[in-house]
Amino acid sequence: MAAASASAPYKGTTIVIPPEEVTLLDVPRMSEGSCFPSPLTARRWPDNKNFVAHGDFFVRVRWSEPHSSGAAKPATPPERLAFLRAGPCERICRKPEDVRAAIVTCGGLACGLNVVVREIVMALWFQYDVRTVFGIRKGYRGFYSEDEPPIELTPKAVSAIHTEGGTVLGSSRGGFDAEKILGGIKRLGINAVFVIGGDGTHRGALVLAKALSEAGVDCAVAGVPKTIDRDIPMIDRTFGFDTAIEHARHAITCAHTEATSARNGVGIVKLMGRNAGFIALHASLASRDVNACLIPEVPFTLRALNLWLDRRLKDRGHALIVVAEGCSPADAAEYGVDTAAEPERDASGNAKLADVGEMVKGAVNKYFKTEHPGRDVNVKYIDPSYIIRSAPANATDSVLCAELAFAAVHGVLAGYTEFTVGTVDGEMAWLPISEVATRPPRKVDSDGSQYARLVLSTGQPDFSGSVPGAPAREAVWQQAAAKTGKLALPADGAAAACPSAPAQ
Numbered sequence: 235m236a237a238a239s240a241s242a243p244y245k246g247t248t249i250v251i252p253p254e255e256v257t258l259l260d261v262p263r264m265s266e267g268s269c270f271p272s273p274l275t276a277r278r279w280p281d282n283k284n285f286v287a288h289g290d291f292f293v294r295v296r297w298s299e300p301h302s303s304g305a306a307k308p309a310t311p312p313e314r315l316a317f318l319r320a321g322p323c324e325r326i327c328r329k330p331e332d333v334r335a336a337i338v339t340c341g342g343l344a345c346g347l348n349v350v351v352r353e354i355v356m357a358l359w360f361q362y363d364v365r366t367v368f369g370i371r372k373g374y375r376g377f378y379s380e381d382e383p384p385i386e387l388t389p390k391a392v393s394a395i396h397t398e399g400g401t402v403l404g405s406s407r408g409g410f411d412a413e414k415i416l417g418g419i420k421r422l423g424i425n426a427v428f429v430i431g432g433d434g435t436h437r438g439a440l441v442l443a444k445a446l447s448e449a450g451v452d453c454a455v456a457g458v459p460k461t462i463d464r465d466i467p468m469i470d471r472t473f474g475f476d477t478a479i480e481h482a483r484h485a486i487t488c489a490h491t492e493a494t495s496a497r498n499g500v501g502i503v504k505l506m507g508r509n510a511g512f513i514a515l516h517a518s519l520a521s522r523d524v525n526a527c528l529i530p531e532v533p534f535t536l537r538a539l540n541l542w543l544d545r546r547l548k549d550r551g552h553a554l555i556v557v558a559e560g561c562s563p564a565d566a567a568e569y570g571v572d573t574a575a576e577p578e579r580d581a582s583g584n585a586k587l588a589d590v591g592e593m594v595k596g597a598v599n600k601y602f603k604t605e606h607p608g609r610d611v612n613v614k615y616i617d618p619s620y621i622i623r624s625a626p627a628n629a630t631d632s633v634l635c636a637e638l639a640f641a642a643v644h645g646v647l648a649g650y651t652e653f654t655v656g657t658v659d660g661e662m663a664w665l666p667i668s669e670v671a672t673r674p675p676r677k678v679d680s681d682g683s684q685y686a687r688l689v690l691s692t693g694q695p696d697f698s699g700s701v702p703g704a705p706a707r708e709a710v711w712q713q714a715a716a717k718t719g720k721l722a723l724p725a726d727g728a729a730a731a732c733p734s735a736p737a738q
């Protein structure tokens with residue numbers, strides 16, 4: 235072992251880190267001062283050791299653009315942010331007997347919505363003795379729609395819902411009308427709203443919180459971020475993602491079976507991910523069989539994909555392609571897609587995306603019909619999106635759902651408002667809703683080591699240009715190894731020397 239040099243930090247040495255500016259992401263409090271012991275102090279909360287102090291925070295560094303170790307430093311310096319630590323407080327500032335809560339689920343489905351609803355009800359009821367909880371039906375419009383009045387949520391009513399997918403409350407897009415929602419809140423005497431939804435839902439929650447405070451209505455607004463796509467800014471994970479990967483992997487396995495069973499079989503699987511390719515990337519890494527994974531963050535052309543496929547079918551007789559729904563091939567127009575047309579929008583204003591799976595399938599069929607009319611190529615396209623999104627939460631997601639629900643309930647009872655919950659580098663935090671509602675969605679870092687690991691696993695080339703043929707595997711390895719800076723290049727293309735052998 236090398237001797238420690240005199241200047242190297244050694245056990246017991248005090249290391250002085252220069253003070254840096256830290257921005258506290260503070261969350262508004264509805265009532266300060268008049269706080270009293272939480273009912274949890276009289277319960278079985280282990281030794282009262284796990285309470286969090288009001289205002290306790292932890293500091294984390296955040297890059298505004300994707301950053302990975304080894305990659306060039308981004309232009310914008312990182313932000314040092316202090317996050318409020320979430321958890322039960324020893325003293326709470328909302329009287330449980332006065333709390334009249336409402337829970338609403340909005341946007342698309344995600345695995346675990348029912349677990350979050352159940353655990354909010356259970357935490358309010360059993361940890362804090364709150365006895366009035368309304369379930370708002372079919373999204374924001376349920377606050378005012380006469381067709382679907384709110385329902386009463388009790389432990390008995392929600393006890394079995396966690397085993398089901400979807401949301402027992404229903405969900406919807408559109409229908410956000412701050413005035414009408416405010417009217418519903420006043421009519422029912424609601425003073426704590428829990429919104430479970432994605433970026434759009436959180437933007438709505440922000441508008442609602444402002445409207446409530448302008449109208450002088452004392453009502454807390456707490457968010458629980460939901461998206462199957464895992465692209466919510468700032469936080470590490472969203473519930474449902476882990477379950478989605480499991481089900482996506484099953485669909486990929488089916489496509490692989492189809493592809494390997496046919497002559498020149500090509501399996502194509504489209505997975506959700508409007509802005510980001512996290513599901514496609516993680517499911518491909520989980521599968522190990524995928525030969526090409528296409529994500530919105532990495533440009534590609536259908537022409538390059540076809541040239542690669544041509545060679546892959548000659549070499550191996552089958553191919554498995556995973557494509558994220560938000561992908562937009564650079565040469566889509568050449569394959570008859572009207573890329574200049576203004577997209578249709580859903581009721582929430584989100585662009586309706588063209589089916590990129592169909593696009594890839596059409597392009598492959600067209601290419602082989604034109605270039606190799608005699609070759610028998612069998613393309614099988616699977617779109618498991620809604621099968622995945624509507625599944626019940628798996629074990630890992632169920633744990634996360636309960637943690638998020640508890641953090642939201644603790645925050646409201648502690649007196650906070652206009653906040654949402656999530657883990658930041660593993661620590662549960664209360665964050666201002668604006669952080670989730672206004673920052674751009676998270677994306678896969680195409681220069682990062684995770685994407686490099688994908689490329690190493692699939693052996694896929696760079697599909698971004700009209701390449702006159704697929705590059706050799708060694709070139710792919712070199713590209714990926716250069717990005718990670720960690721891997722020794724295989725000599726003479728020896729696959730065995732590579733720590734992660736490409737999928738076959």
Ligand SMILES: Nc1ncnc2c1ncn2[C@@H]1O[C@H](COP(=O)(O)OP(=O)(O)OP(=O)(O)O)[C@@H](O)[C@H]1O
Pocket residue numbers: 340341342343373374375406407408409410431432433434435436437438439441460461462581582584
């Ligand atoms: N800018 C906004 N202001 C107010 N309300 C909004 C805004 N954007 C969206 N909403 C409302 O939030 C609800 C959900 O929005 P959206 O359909 O975009 O889903 P989401 O919450 O983003 O979830 P996901 O995209 O993960 O399915 C809808 O009722 C929509 O009207």
Ligand SMILES: O=P(O)(O)OC[C@H]1O[C@](O)(CO)[C@@H](O)[C@@H]1O
Pocket residue numbers: 341342343432461462463506507508559580623
């Ligand atoms: O078909 P819907 O319900 O509009 O949902 C589709 C969208 O929902 C999401 O799953 C986000 O919830 C996106 O991946 C997808 O674009």
Ligand SMILES: [Mg+2]
Pocket residue numbers: 341432433434
């Ligand atoms: Mg959204």
